[in-house]
Amino acid sequence: MSTEPQTFEILLVPEHVVEGSADDAVRSAVVAPTGQNGASGYPRYSGDGMVADIDPVTRTVEALLVDGSELDYGLKPVLHPRT
Template sequence: MDEYEILIFPYNEQDMPEPDRGPAVRSARVQRTGEEGVSGHPRYNGAGVQAEIDPDTLAVEAITIDGAHLPDGWSARVADAAETS
């Protein structure tokens, strides 16, 4: 796919029960750059976010936001169709 929406959360979903989770604190629509990242997956850019996304699992394998790595404990994932409508 050539475009995804990435959601950024101030927690790791594995570490927090679902009722305690809040909404994404940031989102970004990213487009494929045509380059391969250091993870070996396609690189995407947009709205200050640079990410490498596994096209098979849609896992965000690497990400920077405004040139910085995510703070410890934060997470990023590709939004599903229900979250982008």
């Protein structure tokens, strides 16, 4: 049985925020695996208007589209596993 989460919550927070919690987020989305790999080579997750390539080992967002566009300057994604 895999211990990797099947879904993640992505919080978009201002870059100056150190930890990034739900209180800091300007937007959030719960994303689930699509079964495909993205252009980065990592598994692709999507949901709530966000499409992300996520490295499941390091739990790092390697690529992110928000409503079909690249992430705005001044924002960064913070990833939280969901069970």
